[in-house]
Amino acid sequence: MKFCSHCGTQMDDTAAVCPNCGQAQEARPSGTNANYQYNPNYQGSVDSGSIGWGVLGCCIPLAGLILFLVWKDQKPKTAKMAGIGALISVAGGVILYILMAILGVGLGLMGL
Numbered sequence: 001m002k003f004c005s006h007c008g009t010q011m012d013d014t015a016a017v018c019p020n021c022g023q024a025q026e027a028r029p030s031g032t033n034a035n036y037q038y039n040p041n042y043q044g045s046v047d048s049g050s051i052g053w054g055v056l057g058c059c060i061p062l063a064g065l066i067l068f069l070v071w072k073d074q075k076p077k078t079a080k081m082a083g084i085g086a087l088i089s090v091a092g093g094v095i096l097y098i099l100m101a102i103l104g105v106g107l108g109l110m111g112l
Helices: 051-059 061-071 076-110
Strands: none
Touching: 051 061, 051 076, 061 076
């Protein structure tokens, strides 16, 4: 139900004229929001994909993984940077672990 813009009487949604005062009603397509105002200065959430999020993900891989999972739909560029940072950190840790194991076995065989 809608109301007359002139007298405030409740009337049918399809009525073009108010049954109480006879005032012609403004035709408005259904589903439109009369309170909507366009703001050209609104930028929304910026998805810059800053390298800072990659550095954070590299320093704290768990944080990078969490940020990737949270932002993958809303901020895909930023999520990708955080995820790449976390992946680099984890891969670097695995490589370092393997090198230390090889070095330890080698030194053990040499008797050092």
